[in-house]
Amino acid sequence: MKKVNISLKKYTKIKTGGQALFFCPENLDDIKNIPKNIKVIGNGSNILCEDKDYSFLNLNLLNSIFLKDNILTVYSGVKCSTLLRFLLNNNLSGLEFLSGIPGNTGGIVCMNAGSYGEEIGNYIKKVIYFDVKNWQIKECENNGDLFKYRKSVFNSDKIVLYVVFKELEKAENQNIKNKINDNFKRKLKTQPVLKHTFGSVFKNPVNISAWKLLSNSKIQGKCKGDACFSRKHANFIENKGNALFTDIKYLIEKAKEKVYNDTEIKLEEEVIYM
Numbered sequence: 001m002k003k004v005n006i007s008l009k010k011y012t013k014i015k016t017g018g019q020a021l022f023f024c025p026e027n028l029d030d031i032k033n034i035p036k037n038i039k040v041i042g043n044g045s046n047i048l049c050e051d052k053d054y055s056f057l058n059l060n061l062l063n064s065i066f067l068k069d070n071i072l073t074v075y076s077g078v079k080c081s082t083l084l085r086f087l088l089n090n091n092l093s094g095l096e097f098l099s100g101i102p103g104n105t106g107g108i109v110c111m112n113a114g115s116y117g118e119e120i121g122n123y124i125k126k127v128i129y130f131d132v133k134n135w136q137i138k139e140c141e142n143n144g145d146l147f148k149y150r151k152s153v154f155n156s157d158k159i160v161l162y163v164v165f166k167e168l169e170k171a172e173n174q175n176i177k178n179k180i181n182d183n184f185k186r187k188l189k190t191q192p193v194l195k196h197t198f199g200s201v202f203k204n205p206v207n208i209s210a211w212k213l214l215s216n217s218k219i220q221g222k223c224k225g226d227a228c229f230s231r232k233h234a235n236f237i238e239n240k241g242n243a244l245f246t247d248i249k250y251l252i253e254k255a256k257e258k259v260y261n262d263t264e265i266k267l268e269e270e271v272i273y274m
């Protein structure tokens with residue numbers, strides 16, 4: 001087990017948090033050597049850390065990809081961008097909607113990440129996970145009850161180790177490349193993807209977009225310290241410099257309160273508090 005000291009301000013996409021000790025298993029068996037009651041961190045792109053020190057389990061060293069008889073197996077530490085490059089090189093299509101999502105495979109599976117009406121859960125055949133309660137590696141088939149909108153049954157008690165995908169379609173290399181590039185350009189145009197953010201603050205309530213509610217309630221552009229609701233996309237918060245956890249949390253609570261007062265709709269966070 002490798003142990004690494006990391007600055008969470010540097011590691012997380014929103015740039016909050018103190019120092020962290022990362023416990024990084026070097027192979028599958030090593031997962032049994034992790035400390036008890038430890039939270040998992042993926043690529044740090046959907047989380048909000050308090051400005052304090054933490055210990056985290058991090059699976060970045062488990063980063064293999066295998067393709068055999070068209071069946072794709074991907075370990076938790078593989079970044080979305082690496083996975084897309086691999087698929088492109090092997091002319092496999094279907095997951096281009098992941099373009100521009102800055103997570104690791106473990107994180108995208110746990111969050112059931114998605115875009116443009118697609119989500120990763122629809123493409124997963126089987127998940128191999130570490131069951132913390134029994135201290136055992138287990139596997140489960142995706143029979144339809146593992147994934148919901150931006151959530152799954154996986155978490156720090158059911159730690160995703162690797163996933164086996166349903167068979168992906170073969171396609172022309174150039175077509176896959178175009179889709180990946182188009183999706184990224186679309187994100188670049190509409191979201192502050194190059195800023196310090198954690199993606200969408202809130203989940204979309206049924207039949208209405210969170211950004212629309214926030215925009216109607218005139219939340220866009222509101223700041224607390226260096227934390228501001230993005231002018232580019234109403235459902236993103238940007239850290240413009242040295243925003244603290246408390247600044248961001250304050251903004252989130254104020255936005256929830258205002259939207260509720262205006263519409264009686266209760267917004268639910270997509271961002272995960274650590």
Ligand SMILES: Cc1cc2nc3c(=O)[nH]c(=O)nc-3n(C[C@H](O)[C@H](O)[C@H](O)COP(=O)(O)OP(=O)(O)OC[C@H]3O[C@@H](n4cnc5c(N)ncnc54)[C@H](O)[C@@H]3O)c2cc1C
Pocket residue numbers: 013039040041042043044045046047059076100101102103104105106107108109110111112113114115154155156158159160161191192193194197198199200272
């Ligand atoms: C600019 C930007 C754009 C984004 N766009 C999108 C988008 O279009 N669609 C979308 O869905 N999301 C989007 N996100 C959010 C984020 O990228 C996704 O939620 C992503 O899936 C998080 O992956 P991660 O590896 O960074 O996980 P982290 O943020 O590190 O962790 C997220 C959660 O997953 C858990 N977790 C991580 N790894 C594991 C594991 N191996 N086993 C069990 N639990 C685990 C963590 O404990 C935590 O609860 C965006 C974020 C940013 C910053």
